[in-house]
Amino acid sequence: MKNKTYNRRKILIVFSFATVMLLGLIGRLAYLMIFEADYYQAKAEALHERERAIKAARGEIIDANGVVLATNKTVCTISVIHSQIVDAEAVIRMLTSELEMEETAIRKKVEKVSSRELIKSNVKKEVGDRIREYELAGVKVDEDYKRYYPYNELASKVLGFTGSDNQGIIGLEVKYEEYLKGQNGTILTTTDARGIELEGIAEERVEAVPGNTLQISMDYNIQTYAQQAAEKVMEEKQADQVALLIMNPQNGEILAMVNVPEFNLNEPFSLETMNLEAEPEDEETKQNLLNQMWRNTCINDTYEPGSTFKTFTTAACLEAGVLDINDSFYCPGYRIVEDRKIRCHKVGGHGSETFVEGIQNSCKQVDMKIIILCGLFWLIVV
Numbered sequence: 001m002k003n004k005t006y007n008r009r010k011i012l013i014v015f016s017f018a019t020v021m022l023l024g025l026i027g028r029l030a031y032l033m034i035f036e037a038d039y040y041q042a043k044a045e046a047l048h049e050r051e052r053a054i055k056a057a058r059g060e061i062i063d064a065n066g067v068v069l070a071t072n073k074t075v076c077t078i079s080v081i082h083s084q085i086v087d088a089e090a091v092i093r094m095l096t097s098e099l100e101m102e103e104t105a106i107r108k109k110v111e112k113v114s115s116r117e118l119i120k121s122n123v124k125k126e127v128g129d130r131i132r133e134y135e136l137a138g139v140k141v142d143e144d145y146k147r148y149y150p151y152n153e154l155a156s157k158v159l160g161f162t163g164s165d166n167q168g169i170i171g172l173e174v175k176y177e178e179y180l181k182g183q184n185g186t187i188l189t190t191t192d193a194r195g196i197e198l199e200g201i202a203e204e205r206v207e208a209v210p211g212n213t214l215q216i217s218m219d220y221n222i223q224t225y226a227q228q229a230a231e232k233v234m235e236e237k238q239a240d241q242v243a244l245l246i247m248n249p250q251n252g253e254i255l256a257m258v259n260v261p262e263f264n265l266n267e268p269f270s271l272e273t274m275n276l277e278a279e280p281e282d283e284e285t286k287q288n289l290l291n292q293m294w295r296n297t298c299i300n301d302t303y304e305p306g307s308t309f310k311t312f313t314t315a316a317c318l319e320a321g322v323l324d325i326n327d328s329f330y331c332p333g334y335r336i337v338e339d340r341k342i343r344c345h346k347v348g349g350h351g352s353e354t355f356v357e358g359i360q361n362s363c364k365q366v367d368m369k370i371i372i373l374c375g376l377f378w379l380i381v382v
Helices: 002-034 037-048 088-099 103-111 125-134 171-175 220-237 283-294 306-320 355-360 364-381
Strands: 049-054 068-080 117-124 139-148 185-190 204-206 242-247 254-260 328-331 334-337 340-343 351-354
Touching: 002 037, 049 139, 068 088, 068 125, 088 103, 088 117, 088 125, 088 139, 103 117, 117 125, 117 139, 125 139, 220 242, 220 254, 306 364, 328 355, 328 364, 334 364, 340 364, 351 355, 355 364
Parallel strands: none
Antiparallel strands: 049 185, 068 117, 068 139, 185 204, 242 254, 328 351, 334 340
């Protein structure tokens, strides 16, 4: 009787312990299924989904009249998914032939065990279309965009350019990056545990949002003419560089900004425009030369305005009506202002000259008289 009571107690303890364990497991399972369901659902989807980006078309840059200065060309990005490849040798032969790359480089990437391996980007669309027609398992061809500048060197240091990732590097391209870049989309495919795409399950697509169009105040025709004029001056004067800036005096809009020699925006890392005897092998030296080639001297360099400021004083006097273009002046070669003798650039002076001739001669005496006349006028008005 004693042994029977002991055994019952023993069975009760084991049963109670098993019941507590079972209730704990049920409670844990209920917690995971109810309160943690979203978390583990996302984990499961991430395990069985493969994501590929759909590149957004970068916004165009157009001039004041709508002329396209920067646009996009469709290119392709070629990649492979190791777990989906059925015939590795056929893939290697095809990619080596179509992409004109070394077989060892292709083989290394095809045989690498990874979720996705990039083979080559910025591939011409016609080449990408041919690769797609082979229909080889594991080979992915995704359309992408490459920046294209229709006028090559026109306003190169103003527009700037993009890198291999289509992100702005210098100029307007980087200044307005947030507006131009757009928003990439995605392609989601469902795979099994080995990473092989499941047939019969449609892809999920989130379409890309193109970037905004940037319209600038620059005028293509004025920019072209100004660049040709600057190149002519550089050749005639044997100058190292020539900078030219044209503004609308009514509102300050930039109509043209020239920095010659310009560089080819479609080949921004080529040093051909610098006319070097040999391209430097040292990377630091090459980068310094590239930075020099890309530099926009109109906005990055400082200099004394000198005679260029005479246009402002002349315009002010003409607007005020205090002189006429036929007014006469006399330049003896200097002018004494208080205790200083200010000389004209022509030591002997220009002698008698009209207002127009004085401006053409860049005569300091004429400009000083203009300043005095204009100053007296505004003093009387005020």
